[in-house]
Amino acid sequence: MKIISVVGARPNFMKIAPFAKAISAHNSADPDRPIEHILVHTGQHYDVRMSEGFFHSLGIPDPDINLEIGSGSHAEQVGQTMIAFEKVILQEKPDWVVVVGDVNATLACSVAAKKLCVKVCHIEAGLRSGDMTMPEEVNRLVTDRLSDLLLTPDAISGHNLRAEGVSEEKIRFVGNIMIDTLEANRDKAAQLSMEDILRENLLLPEKETPAVDLSGDFALLTMHRPSNVDQKEVLEPILNFLTGEVAPRMPIIWPIHPRARKMLENFGLWEKAVACANLVLLHPIGYHEMLRLNMQASIMLTDSGGLQEECCVLGTPCLTLRWNTERPVTLKEHGGASVLVGNNVERIREEFHTALESDRMPQRPELWDGLTAARCVSWLVDSE
Known part of the structure; x- marks a missing residue:
């Protein structure tokens, strides 16, 4: 064959x-x-x-x-x-x-x-x-x-x-099949140093890295879909929420997609992101590095389908920055760890505070x- x-x-x-x-x-x-x-x-x-x-x-x-x-x-x-x-x-x-x-x-x-x-x-x-x-x-x-x-x-x-x-x-x-990869690489990811991940992937090494307490709470963010980054009236309120409400409470680690960076620059928002002391901007990172961060993050904010699935198995509370998902098995109502919040800041804010009060509960759907x-x-x- x-x-x-x-x-x-x-x-x-x-x-x-x-x-x-x-x-x-x-x-x-x-x-x-x-x-x-x-x-x-x-x-x-x-x-x-x-x-x-x-x-x-x-x-x-x-x-x-x-x-x-x-x-x-x-x-x-x-x-x-x-x-x-x-x-x-x-x-x-x-x-x-x-x-x-x-x-x-x-x-x-x-x-x-x-x-x-x-x-x-x-x-x-x-x-x-x-x-x-x-x-x-x-x-x-x-x-x-x-x-x-x-x-x-x-x-x-x-x-x-x-x-x-x-x-x-x-x-x-x-x-x-995504979970095959997670299980095969979980131990390797766990051995990575969080400090090394940040140091080796800093997007702006000239910017002083905040004293991130990697043993404490931190948020992990990924965002790349056009529905979230291609319109200033959508992207700016999300950035304002992150820099004005999340960052004062905990560090945010953001491996930034080239599309998101380009749109921040086009909309005149890039300097605001860079100026936020508790927002750690990284290059796009490898699979093991992202898995290591996800294993320890207090909360994930993402529009990625694959990360929804990984959060389900790892138990990381996940705010899915979409109005729908092709992976409903990952949602809380089906026993998962994810909640759909779209790109409405009021909804994101409400579920952000709810998620921080939730216990980490790994779930493993059938097979x-x-x-x-x-x-x-x-x-x-x-x-x-």
Whole structure:
């Protein structure tokens, strides 16, 4: 069996790492049914901090093929990826194309594969936010409609697919492959020094680092979605809340996404962020560094889907800076650690104070056990 798996952006990397390892384990355990694995990187995230560092730290094999698509609009990325990936399929003639998550590469490569009558497997199938203004929602819907094997992370995702009329024989509940990566790297992350993480990743080393009590309370922040950073009337009140109300109470550690920094600068808000003594601005950081911070943070404020999932398992109270989520299993009403607060400061303020009074309560949804990748490989082999 020949499989091409595809990664395009940073959220994919944490999902493909355990999958690649599970294929190696299968080949060692069952040499009579070997899998030839070709890893394709579309190059959607292409700089060292956003891409290369993740490959090395997570032990992902170097990509066999890099399409080097780079940045661009959604249409440009999807179109260029389809053109380049079609050539790969014609050359390699795989039995399966495996896509993960919901980035542009996921959509582009699933369409290209199906047009050439190659079977598609979608890992992390069935996630739905119900928000068609999110490009990721379009990517999920189209990819799931085309896929021959849909590997779901939770029971809610399977229900979504059945409600859309997907036949039962295509759906397999395997658990959350992101948690495989968390469990495989938890001990390594725990050994990292918090002081070293801050010192080595300071965005502005010339700015005096505050005397952060790393054993005490601190907030961890990530924010990159256009809905939060692309409009001054949204971003400025959030920044005012962070600098005026959160920072006086506890340090805020903010590994800042290039998009967020660019918009702060465009809106004339950058100096306000830099001037806040208790706001620690970092470069985008590696997986282990973020996991280490999350393991100790008193509260997470994020618009990242993957961090919602990690907070659920780690028990970190999480304010999700979105009005909806494709991962409802992580919400408090489903036993998780996350609360949807959108970008309304009154809502954020209310839930911030509630979260600080809450106990840390790690939760582990069904099959979030660190063994998902092995189940994915097993279902692919059985579907041969």
